[in-house]
Amino acid sequence: MVWKRNTNGRNKYYKKFINMKLYLYIFSLLLSSFTFAQSKTTAIVEYKQVNNGYFRSHYYCTLFIEGTTTIFLPKYNTTYVTEGEKINNEPKEIYPDWEYLKIDHGKQQICFFGAFSTNFFLIKDDYNKLNWIISEEVKTIGGYQCTKATTNFRGVDWIVWFAPEIALPYGPWKLHGLPGLILEASAGKGSPKWIVEKIEYKNGDIFDKDFKMLVDTKNKEAIPLKEFLEKNKEWSDNVTAKMKQERPDSTIYTAPIRGDYEEKYEWEE
Template sequence: MQNLFLAFFGMLTFGVCAQSPKSVHVEYDLEVQGAKPIALVATLDVKNGVTIYLPKYMTTRRPLSVPKSEAPKGIYPDWEYIKTDHTAQRLMFIAGYGPNNFVVEDTYFKHPWKITSETKNIKGHTCAKATLNFRGRNWEAWFAQDIPLQYGPWKFYGLPGLIVEVYDTAHDYTWRIDTLEYKESELFARDFTTLVALKSTKPLPLKKFLADEKEFYDNATEEMLRTTPGLSVIPAPARTGEELKYEWEE
């Protein structure tokens, strides 16, 4: 029965993909759990097969108990851009440590989504459910069958419809669509490497960036221990971000 559903769904999406809009602006509500749970807005802009994702700390970071309309302003800068060129199959994002920011290049994965026969209605859209294991977390995504865009927030893509809701099974991270507009973002008129002040515009492979980051903080810790007698060091906690384990650590 599931195979029949997938075959029918594949024919349905094939028929509408040719009508896929070229420019779209999507806003998601993003909830992040932890010691101090927060909620914020994340945006996804699409143009001709290129997406730019941004969690907007500047305007919307707030405790989950605070309504969006009462969100404080100007707490953190917006800088965690992710640009994905789905035609060239390249994914780059901006990340930093210490005072410096860098362009980091990650692998463009062909995510092995498993589409289920489950459906539900989200804001008037009939959505199907898909599951994915990615870098140490199990994810569940709901994609709109009537919005023929194979994109989603963060590093999610590759489903035959726009991802309108996605969360890990521990519910540490949850994205839910808020609004969708068919318009072009001014971000596409700018060079990606000019969106944030960078130490270098040459992309670093993710594995090297993480090694450099660790070396930076290890050196800083050694210097503090050398210059501050009696100082003790607390072991670094286990990873708690979206990615818990990288493929080279398997």
């Protein structure tokens, strides 16, 4: 007589065990995918802005990137140094709400805050396509090989260095549109230069804030930049006229209403 081992029962439970492991594996994949979808990873790029003019100064700005949206913010305090003097104190990581510059590159929307007199305004700007000229010149910044590119935006000549291996087409301020993250940027001779200090990726909640509620503004819906500049000029002209009326013999100089890096707007061409 030949004895045969009855393996039907064992195979039955073995199959159940395999199926259970398979279900658990699939469930864990779905759970991890759901968790990843719920979490938001923010790229945080910190720049040092160096001013080598008459008053040398260093201060820091941060670019937050999440998806196709960026927020650019300078840090609150500025560290001033004189020639040959070392920086002994680190700037505090305090970001003033009125300095927010938010760009939705997907929707091509730019929003920020501006002020004149005692009023703040919510402003929207045109999303300009920057015509970059990419050179063959390269150099290493922060361990990344970077390529030089130039453009003219609103009357200002820009020189930037971007890292193709960091596939984020963004940079400080309103600079964007290159095949890689901008690690260094300068606008002409003597102007401040942005140089990357560090890059990190982590979960953040800065994009969860209601942008319109950050600052108590005079307007609830954003007004075009051109309209804001016209309102600003009208207010400035009225103040100047009043001062001339009160002090007719005095010389009053009125500075043009411009952005920090904008000399000529497209509607002025």
